[in-house]
Amino acid sequence: MRTKFCIIMFIFAAGLSGCGIGTDEPKKSKLALVKTTNPSPALLESNTEEKLDLVESIKQDISSMKEIYDVAVLKGKKDTLVAYKVKHMYRFQMKKIEKRMSDMLEKKYKDEKFTVSSDYKIFLEAIKLNERMKDPNFTDKKANQKLQEIIRLKQEMA
Template identity: 45%
Template sequence: MKRKPIVVYGLLVLVIGSLLSGCNQGEKTSEESRSSMIQSVDPEATAVKKGDHDVAEKVKKDVQSVPAIYDVAVIKGKDEILVAYKVKHMQRFHMKKIEGEINKRLEKKYPKENFIVSSDFKIFIEAIELKDRMKDKDYSSKDAEERLKKIIKFKKERT
């Protein structure tokens, strides 16, 4: 009779473990993207095209100057610049206002650029993942641009 509870608990742990491992859907996540869930990671600004890195870095500094923001990921693509950011916990009630402030600031300072701005945590993690993939020498700029377009499409679908 005493073995029955052990078997039940063992099966319960196995089922829960299987369910949790299925959430990843086979995609590898980087250490930086995993740690971004609980802390500030301050990712470098990145550009698909090597010469555009300076613009991405300037955009990141401008967005970081907003007091309500504590982490920013910027990726400059061929046509668009993805700006994903995290808002301080007590500022979450002002998300629309913060996004409007960022958009206004960026459009004023960089009128020729096309910005995609998001406070969505999933977009932030995807941006970090793309940045990490771009570090790999085998990951082409064409692949990076395609992935950036998918992230932007995902962001537009969510709004």
């Protein structure tokens, strides 16, 4: 009887430890791949009104596309990352959607350098960075370094 109780308790403890209890990953990023998160666009440098309007405008332009259901926009010093999720019906047209989106962004925002990605890992990393930026101890320099890492990751995947 006592050994059965110990075995049951061991299995219960092992099950709880495998569920990810106690992780420091932010709540929003845990569900980012499952549902629409609709993150606010983020500036990784000093918040000037003009640049805030720019990232809001980029997000609205991408969100207005019928094939897209979630967009994360991160604007760094030099680069702008646009990560998005495509509706399931349009998954077979992803290359066409990405090309049309890139052309539209480059045409409308000539001075910006864009990195566009529909990859879920890039989207998830963008959400995590967006959430970490809310921490006052997370500096602009660290944020820009992380953005560059995400962009390098995207380029390696291509």
